[in-house]
Amino acid sequence: MISELLTRIRFLIFRKRRSELDEEIAFHLERAITTRIAAGMDPAEARRQALIEFGGIEPTREQCERQRPGWWIGTVRQDVHYAFRGFGRNPLFTISVLITLALGIGATTAVFSVVDRILFRPLPYAEPSQIVSIGFVHPLERQEFVMGRFYVEWQKDQTPFSALAAQSTGVHNCDLVENDPMQLSCVAFQANFLPLLGISPLIGRNFLPEEDRPHGPPVVMISYGLWKGHYNRAPHILNRMINVDGNPVRVVGVLPKDFQFPTLEAADIVTPFALDPAVQQTVNGGFGYPERVFARLKPGVSVVQAYAQMQPLFNDDVKWFPPSAKSETRLSIRTLRDRETRDARPVAWVLFGFVLAVLLIACANVAGLMMARGAGRQRELAVRSAIGASRGRLIRQALTEALVLSFAGGLAGLAIAQVLVKVFVRLAPTGIPFISEAHLDLRIAVFTALVSCICGVIFGFATALQKPRMAALNAKAAMSRNHAFLRRSLVTAQIAISIVLLSGAALLLRSFTKIEDQNLGMQTGGVLTVKVALPWWRYNTNQKVMDFYLRFESSLRRLPGTRAVGMTDSIPPGGWQDDFRFSDLRVQGKSPFPPGTGGTVAGRSVTPDYFNALNIPIIRGRNFSDQDRTGDEREVILSRLLTERLFPGEEPIGKRFLPGAHVSGSGAIVVGVADNVKNSGLTEQSDPEMYTLRRSVSGDWSGNHLIVIVDSAMPAAAIEPWVRSEVSSIDRTIPVEMEPLKLALNRLADRPHFETTLLGFFALTGLVLAVVGLYGLIAFMTTQRTHEIGVRMALGATRGNILRLIANDGLRMLLVGLAVGLGIALAVSRMLKSLLFQVSVYDPLTYILVPLLLALVALVAIFIPARAGMRVEPAATLRAE
Amino acid sequence: MAKNDSLQGSLDLLVLKILSRRPRLHGYAIMAAIASTSGDVLHAEEGSLYPALYRMEEAGWIRAEWIKKDSGRRARIYELTAAGKKQLGTAESRWQSVSLAINRVLREA
Numbered sequence: 008m009i010s011e012l013l014t015r016i017r018f019l020i021f022r023k024r025r026s027e028l029d030e031e032i033a034f035h036l037e038r039a040i041t042t043r044i045a046a047g048m049d050p051a052e053a054r055r056q057a058l059i060e061f062g063g064i065e066p067t068r069e070q071c072e073r074q075r076p077g078w079w080i081g082t083v084r085q086d087v088h089y090a091f092r093g094f095g096r097n098p099l100f101t102i103s104v105l106i107t108l109a110l111g112i113g114a115t116t117a118v119f120s121v122v123d124r125i126l127f128r129p130l131p132y133a134e135p136s137q138i139v140s141i142g143f144v145h146p147l148e149r150q151e152f153v154m155g156r157f158y159v160e161w162q163k164d165q166t167p168f169s170a171l172a173a174q175s176t177g178v179h180n181c182d183l184v185e186n187d188p189m190q191l192s193c194v195a196f197q198a199n200f201l202p203l204l205g206i207s208p209l210i211g212r213n214f215l216p217e218e219d220r221p222h223g224p225p226v227v228m229i230s231y232g233l234w235k236g237h238y239n240r241a242p243h244i245l246n247r248m249i250n251v252d253g254n255p256v257r258v259v260g261v262l263p264k265d266f267q268f269p270t271l272e273a274a275d276i277v278t279p280f281a282l283d284p285a286v287q288q289t290v291n292g293g294f295g296y297p298e299r300v301f302a303r304l305k306p307g308v309s310v311v312q313a314y315a316q317m318q319p320l321f322n323d324d325v326k327w328f329p330p331s332a333k334s335e336t337r338l339s340i341r342t343l344r345d346r347e348t349r350d351a352r353p354v355a356w357v358l359f360g361f362v363l364a365v366l367l368i369a370c371a372n373v374a375g376l377m378m379a380r381g382a383g384r385q386r387e388l389a390v391r392s393a394i395g396a397s398r399g400r401l402i403r404q405a406l407t408e409a410l411v412l413s414f415a416g417g418l419a420g421l422a423i424a425q426v427l428v429k430v431f432v433r434l435a436p437t438g439i440p441f442i443s444e445a446h447l448d449l450r451i452a453v454f455t456a457l458v459s460c461i462c463g464v465i466f467g468f469a470t471a472l473q474k475p476r477m478a479a480l481n482a483k484a485a486m487s488r489n490h491a492f493l494r495r496s497l498v499t500a501q502i503a504i505s506i507v508l509l510s511g512a513a514l515l516l517r518s519f520t521k522i523e524d525q526n527l528g529m530q531t532g533g534v535l536t537v538k539v540a541l542p543w544w545r546y547n548t549n550q551k552v553m554d555f556y557l558r559f560e561s562s563l564r565r566l567p568g569t570r571a572v573g574m575t576d577s578i579p580p581g582g583w584q585d586d587f588r589f590s591d592l593r594v595q596g597k598s599p600f601p602p603g604t605g606g607t608v609a610g611r612s613v614t615p616d617y618f619n620a621l622n623i624p625i626i627r628g629r630n631f632s633d634q635d636r637t638g639d640e641r642e643v644i645l646s647r648l649l650t651e652r653l654f655p656g657e658e659p660i661g662k663r664f665l666p667g668a669h670v671s672g673s674g675a676i677v678v679g680v681a682d683n684v685k686n687s688g689l690t691e692q693s694d695p696e697m698y699t700l701r702r703s704v705s706g707d708w709s710g711n712h713l714i715v716i717v718d719s720a721m722p723a724a725a726i727e728p729w730v731r732s733e734v735s736s737i738d739r740t741i742p743v744e745m746e747p748l749k750l751a752l753n754r755l756a757d758r759p760h761f762e763t764t765l766l767g768f769f770a771l772t773g774l775v776l777a778v779v780g781l782y783g784l785i786a787f788m789t790t791q792r793t794h795e796i797g798v799r800m801a802l803g804a805t806r807g808n809i810l811r812l813i814a815n816d817g818l819r820m821l822l823v824g825l826a827v828g829l830g831i832a833l834a835v836s837r838m839l840k841s842l843l844f845q846v847s848v849y850d851p852l853t854y855i856l857v858p859l860l861l862a863l864v865a866l867v868a869i870f871i872p873a874r875a876g877m878r879v880e881p882a883a884t885l886r887a888e
Numbered sequence: 889m890a891k892n893d894s895l896q897g898s899l900d901l902l903v904l905k906i907l908s909r910r911p912r913l914h915g916y917a918i919m920a921a922i923a924s925t926s927g928d929v930l931h932a933e934e935g936s937l938y939p940a941l942y943r944m945e946e947a948g949w950i951r952a953e954w955i956k957k958d959s960g961r962r963a964r965i966y967e968l969t970a971a972g973k974k975q976l977g978t979a980e981s982r983w984q985s986v987s988l989a990i991n992r993v994l995r996e997a
Contacts, residue, residue: 030962030964031914031915031938031963031964034916034961035915035934037961038914039916042920060934061934062934062935067934067935067938070935070936071938071941072942
């Protein structure tokens with residue numbers, strides 16, 4: 008009888024046997040009951056007493072399970088499972104959280120991938136922070152350079168560096184002459200250049216010291232790209248003789264695949280620099296050739312200390328300089344990173360800031376959503392807590408849900424990031440270092456994981472902070488005061504951040520339209536620019552170069568539709584041009600200008616048709632004529648700006664320049680004044696300009712810059728093949744590059760365009776997220792207050808009262824958000840200064856329109872849910888009680 | 889069933905001591921032994937006893953074994969391991985020094 012009773016008890020307590028632990032507890036209870044029955048207690052009473060004495064069976068079981076190492080793994084599985092069930096019940100919530108997170112994380116990751124190389128990643132050299140670029144800087148050359156003569160002295164006398172190494176000032180075109188001639192770019196560096204960077208060749212060896220001497224054995228290293236593309240990665244490339252520019256040279260090494268020149272130029276072939284100290288003392292007026300010099304700081308020496316130690320050497324050098332250069336030349340030492348990324352850093356930081364702000368909005372949004380859901384679940388939590396879930400367990404549950412969500416969001420975000428990076432790289436203009444190499448990699452994936460975890464922990468805690476209250480078991484779920492305040496603050500912050508983002512983007516947009524709309528002073532439509540790369544080792548005299556171009560010019564003139572064919576060494580408004588110092592100009596009958604005054608003048612050497620092709624009006628005097636091209640006199644045309652500076656209130660025509668800057672031989676005569684043309688890039692103040700006539704005299708054809716401009720009635724696509732065939736009819740093997748001038752100009756505006764697009768995109772993403780957050784909160788609060796609204800209406804509140812009641816809340820958040828946001832925006836907009844063109848960082852239009860726009864959108868987001876609240880049927884809500 | 893707080897910290901010690909004297913006891917018997925040997929002063933609660941048993945088993949101080957009882961039910965019985973004996977020694981001496989110290993304080997206060 009007893010055993011029957013016990014079995015019944017067992018089944019009463021344990022519906023099914025779950026584990027040995029259950030069995031043990033059951034045994035315990037049996038014993039407790041039998042002991043009591045043996046002591047004479049009534050069986051039912053004995054069972055009751057035993058169960059009371061035992062206390063909570065479930066907590067005991069849980070406690071016991073917790074003694075096992077790794078017990079929590081089971082609960083994690085439970086929590087995850089539970090989380091998924093919860094998400095499944097509430098798909099709308101899940102999807103909105105996922106989208107918000109994916110957008111936030113995706114954008115962050117993509118931008119981080121882009122700015123990582125510019126801002127954070129160490130350069131690909133050994134101990135890159137010790138490598139510096141050192142040399143003179145001058146208003147005409149802002150990248151460090153050193154004249155060979157001084158470099159030789161520095162190598163002997165310098166103290167702060169463990170090594171100095173030089174490379175040629177830039178890459179130059181060179182030809183690989185094999186069966187099929189190929190134009191490559193070549194550069195030269197010293198034998199200790201690679202060791203200084205801490206790089207060794209992929210295969211083969213670096214230059215030997217005896218090869219890095221004047222008249223040393225001719226050897227080269229080649230780039231990985233050339234090795235792979237042209238030699239198919241053949242290992243026997245080593246020691247092979249190849250022909251560069253007509254000279255046989257031996258290949259001794261291949262540079263590593265990801266090797267990057269400190270100047271960020273790309274070169275296919277490297278030759279030994281072969282510095283000749285004796286020659287450097289004599290050439291170029293005794294200064295030697297300019298070169299780029301990189302150095303490695305001795306351990307413990309800072310850039311500032313190095314600067315101080317090099318100053319005396321520099322002071323000695325500068326004594327040799329002509330007086331005009333003396334005052335303007337400075338010593339410069341900066342880290343390699345600084346040299347490589349200086350221009351891109353402001354954009355990168357702004358972009359990074361923007362995207363962090365978007366992430367912040369996204370996080371706030373998700374936190375808001377989670378909290379709203381949490382408020383709806385108070386009853387559920389209270390029930391779980393009542394049946395024995397500890398507070399820690401509930402927090403863990405909340406965290407698990409948040410982490411699961413952010414992990415899923417992170418995955419989706421990675422996919423979005425992948426797409427965004429592709430888009431960025433596609434959109435990106437040239438000149439932003441490293442951007443073409445931007446891609447998602449392990450570091451970035453880790454970054455994403457980190458971001459999503461942080462997001463998860465933030466919302467997890469935001470949700471878990473609400474303590475389940477027993478009152479929630481019977482009371483209708485109501486938003487607690489603190490909680491409501493937190494959510495309101497989140498939405499207000501979102502609005503504030505949106506204002507900051509939008510005003511930043513709006514400033515850039517204003518600046519961009521100003522850049523686009525400005526008058527360049529010349530026509531760009533229908534103009535084709537043609538660049539011909541003459542191999543210098545075959546066209547080795549000015550005469551040959553001139554002959555080629557004159558033949559080319561006359562053949563282009565014969566093409567149908569051609570209106571003008573001009574030749575020049577540069578084209579405004581951007582890119583290289585022959586700048587010189589204003590103070591170096593010598594005007595007959597005027598005393599020389601004080602050195603270092605007047606800034607820079609742009610010089611251009613052009614043929615008469617240059618002005619016709621670009622439609623630059625001659626406002627005084629006359630254009631160059633074809634007779635001038637063969638005459639002995641040298642003619643110049645000045646820009647209006649230069650005329651006003653040189654000859655204020657005087658007649659400029661007929662004035663003479665003495666030999667000096669940009670004018671050689673016996674001086675030159677002013678024949679005309681041309682209208683101003685934008686010539687210092689799209690965003691800078693224009694410089695005065697001086698045009699010299701490029702005569703048909705071989706002396707005028709030195710220098711390796713030459714651009715042919717064709718103004719044609721025919722579309723570019725139609726004349727390009729003709730131009731190509733004209734070139735090959737003169738010289739079959741010469742490569743030609745052609746581009747409509749309009750395209751080249753668009754490329755100059757690429758960068759502001761890129762910045763504006765990107766920041767605009769992020770600002771809009773932020774705006775959408777913030778408005779969704781505002782809408783969600785108002786809608787949620789309205790639903791929560793349905794009952795209250797019903798009561799109010801039953802007591803006589805009009806629909807207008809109700810609308811005001813709900814809208815007031817939203818309006819308050821909106822107004823506070825606007826005020827705070829405007830304050831922050833005004834405070835931080837200074838950071839955009841370097842990116843803006845002719846727009847003040849306090850541009851009033853921006854700061855009026857942006858809040859208006861945001862307020863408009865936000866009002867809609869407030870009004871829609873408020874209207875829903877207004878339509879509440881009092882009878883229906885009260886009956887639902 | 890007054891809760892005896894000082895018992896909580898020393899539950900391990902009590903269980904180890906009981907098992908050292910009378911090996912191969914099941915949970916209920918341990919509880920009963922604690923009550924009877926202390927003259928019904930100390931009561932180990934089930935909610936603490938079983939977690940303590942599982943904890944000490946994980947720590948390797950005691951080991952458990954299922955045996956068949958006459959009633960046909962299985963019971964889980966516990967006995968001391970070598971590590972448990974050592975632990976008992978340290979715990980006992982710590983307990984004694986603590987109680988000695990407390991006694992001294994009580995006497996002089």
